Amino acid sequence: MIKSYCTGVIGATGAVGQELLSLIEKRNFPIKELTCFASPRSLNKNILFKGKEIPIQRLTENSFDEIDIAWFCAGSKISATFAPIALKKGCIIIDNSSYFRKHPDVPLVIPEINAHALKNHPGIIASPNCTTSIMLMALAPLHRECKIKRIVVATYQAASGAGQAAMKELEQETQAYLNKTTFERSVMPFPYAFNLFTHNSQLLDNGYVEEEMKMVHETHKILEDDSIRISATCVRVPILRAHSMALNVEFHSPLSKEKAYELLKKAPGITILEDRNQNRFPMPIDASAQDSVFCGRIREDSTQANTLELWVVGDQLLKGAALNAVQIAEALIKG
Amino acid sequence: MIKSYCTGVIGATGAVGQELLSLIEKRNFPIKELTCFASPRSLNKNILFKGKEIPIQRLTENSFDEIDIAWFCAGSKISATFAPIALKKGCIIIDNSSYFRKHPDVPLVIPEINAHALKNHPGIIASPNCTTSIMLMALAPLHRECKIKRIVVATYQAASGAGQAAMKELEQETQAYLNKTTFERSVMPFPYAFNLFTHNSQLLDNGYVEEEMKMVHETHKILEDDSIRISATCVRVPILRAHSMALNVEFHSPLSKEKAYELLKKAPGITILEDRNQNRFPMPIDASAQDSVFCGRIREDSTQANTLELWVVGDQLLKGAALNAVQIAEALIKG
DSSP states (O other), rough: OOOOOOOEETTTTHHHHHHHHHHHHHHHHHHOOOOEEGGGTTOOEEEEEEEEEEEEEOTTTTTTTTTTEEEHHHHHHHHHHHHHHHHTTOOOEEEEESTTOOOTTTOOOOOHHGGGGGOOOHHHHHHHHHHHHHHHHHHHHHHSSSSSEEEEEEEBGGGGGOOHHHHHHHHHHHHHHTTTTOOSSSSSSSSSSOOOOOOOSOOOOOBBBBBHHHHHHHHHHHHOTTTEEEEEEEEESSSSEEEEEEEEESSSSSOOOOHHHHHHTTTTTTTOOBBGGGBBOHHHHHTTTTTTEEEEEEEEESSSEEEEEEEEEEEEEIIIIIIIHHHHHHHHHHH | OOOOEEEEEEEETTTHHHHHHHHHHHHOOOEEEEEEEHHHHHHTOOOTTEEOOOOOOOTTTTTTTOOOOEEEEEEEHHHHHHHHHHHHOEEEEEEEOOOOOOOTTTTTTOHHHHHHGTTTOSSSEEEEOHHHHHHHHHHHHHHHOOOOOOOOEEEOGGGGOOHHHHHHHHHHHHHHHHHHHOOOOSSOSSSSSOOOOEEEEOOTTOBHHHHHHHHHHHHHHHHHHTTTTEEEEEOOSHHHHHHHHEEEEESSSSHHHHHHHHHHHHHHEEEEEEBBGBBBOEEEEEETSSSSSSEEEEEEEETSSSSSEEEEEEETIIIIIIIHHHEEEEEEEEH
8 A cells, every 4th residue: 555644735825835736736646635724814724635635734833743744835935944844743844945954964856856855865955046946957967978067057047936915916017007097016116117137135245145146155055066067147028937047058078969969859858849940939827837848949059168058948946946846856765 | 580391290199199199299299280190090180299180091193292201100011112212202211110210321329329320311211110219228228338249138118019909909809808707819920918929020030029020120320230149039018008027138348237227327318227126126017108118137147257137128119119219200300
């Protein structure tokens, strides 16, 4: 008999929590019992799971007494407060927030890339930043063949990274723009309808925003190679839920585009999508609600030796968050 | 007495033509007579110029008999056919299309950068590609200080580059998306509402699209330096009329970010726009309908020596097209 688990989802009504619930149902994760937690304003809501209404619960110090595996999808503050409590109760925590990602004892895992890091975990496993996950899905198979020296990346990031409210605000603000009516924003710092802006994470002293530095630190940790140099520009574009990125990648030795296509074609979780006759490459609408990360437009950059240009698009809520967190749990129970 | 000119605008009802008419009125270009040309489907329209209704005319072999200066804003085919005719009649042609840009005898001019190239022109002067113009407004002042070695650029390009119909289609398609109704596109090759895609210019054998190679060739010609290496990724984003770009620029010698700011602060046609406390950098809505090209977020790229990251945004219809074409004419008549 397959073992089944008492599971908890923290942030069950959020954009990532909702996708996670849908994934564990669809992928038939072995669940004995499911408990859903959310902030007080969601307490009157129910979650429909496998045809059953599950009431939302409030997170307390005793919430984890009966839970084997908990997915934290409610941001750093909640993870900081409640993950240690859950840990003491013997619960395994899969954390979507950034809170534990840099902790030296906490593995930061993309199962297709570094499932080995799950060995000897301390009870907490961190799931990476969405942009990093999507980028590394395409780069790890290449890095295994030819070590990466330097990456210059520009991102085109969707509203979903800022949550369900940001996605709704983008639609509402766009509707107001088209209606020529005023709109009062409450989530995004700047107008978003037909507009774009630097990623709204903290600007650091080195001139990079936090999101950009996450791509550096998390890449180093996941690929276990601190020598990889990364300069990122992260930009919010008026897209709903898939992140795109233009990657200029220098390797330590030659890697032809043919070899790169060959490696990515057989890489798990990656789909090559292109029709050169139609000038058709991955787009956010291709990746939205899809598990796969889409890659295409691989070009040899003739301006520098050993350098490729790649175009990568992935669903921010799935491989960028919920799917990866579910895959971590699947890898853990598979052992 | 100031000399005034018989002028013609070809493509007067298009997005660039309309901006150009508005600019020559606002900037008080010395006009003796203005003739407006457009395609047959616009023949029943009038153009309002300085309070006077000007009838649209059809372009014929005799259209240029009385015209001193003609702005061509109607695409390569019209320029190819009618510029030689206009030239024979002694008319000076300022061409917004790409048709003559690579011609060795035709100067390709951004007046702030290479007005000297206007000397000994053969009667035709080309105005550069919009993305190139906007990029070079920020890079030329830096290149004069420290020669540029290599540029990696990713663009965020607006609908306006594909004309008025594309702008309208983006709004209509977005409205249909929000209404959950179907929409039949006629301009763009791919869904554009809350979506983005590789720039819809021809894909070349080297894997780059034409727009990306324009940035290479036109930069070489304008900066008179074929040694500059450029790898570009051009992307259409759902923005109406301003192009943004993330530039990673390697110089042959060290250039501090402080020096870069100092140089750009005094560069004509450039506005530094940023508020680091608010994580506020140039956005398309800042640049829309503005003459200036906006620059900010200059960072030293610590992953490579002598390298800066810059963020640049400019109105595609103004400095990217109509404004530059008017400035070329102003420079010519100033002599």
